[in-house]
Amino acid sequence: MIKNIMITGGAGYIGSHIAEILIKKKKKVIIVDNLSTGFRKLINKKAKFYKADIHNKKKNKIYYKKK
Numbered sequence: 927m928i929k930n931i932m933i934t935g936g937a938g939y940i941g942s943h944i945a946e947i948l949i950k951k952k953k954k955v956i957i958v959d960n961l962s963t964g965f966r967k968l969i970n971k972k973a974k975f976y977k978a979d980i981h982n983k984k985k986n987k988i989y990y991k992k993k
């Protein structure tokens with residue numbers, strides 16, 4: 927069963943709603959968002975948040991980190 931789910935754009939309209947649904951289903955949610963159009967206040971407090979741009983391959987080690 928999938929336990930950890932990463933959502934890109936989780937500070938935006940669609941992503942924040944998806945995060946809320948998944949957290950209610952007891953999933954561990956990781957949000958990656960550069961806050962270009964999103965809002966910090968929309969990020970669910972139970973999610974782990976990384977402020978990062980998904981296009982920046984060099985800086986984004988979080989994709990490859992094993993947990």
Ligand SMILES: NC(=O)c1ccc[n+]([C@@H]2O[C@H](COP(=O)([O-])OP(=O)(O)OC[C@H]3O[C@@H](n4cnc5c(N)ncnc54)[C@H](O)[C@@H]3O)[C@@H](O)[C@H]2O)c1
Nearest residue numbers: 935937938939940941959960961962963964978979980981
């Ligand atoms: N009904 C409503 O109240 C309402 C409100 C807002 C939006 N909408 C609709 O929702 C749709 C848009 O929602 P959405 O969730 O797709 O857009 P959004 O802009 O709300 O969310 C996109 C998220 O992705 C992030 N992002 C963008 N580029 C990124 C990058 N390179 N790296 C990391 N993060 C990045 C942004 O910061 C943002 O948080 C539209 O159709 C809009 O009309 C409806």
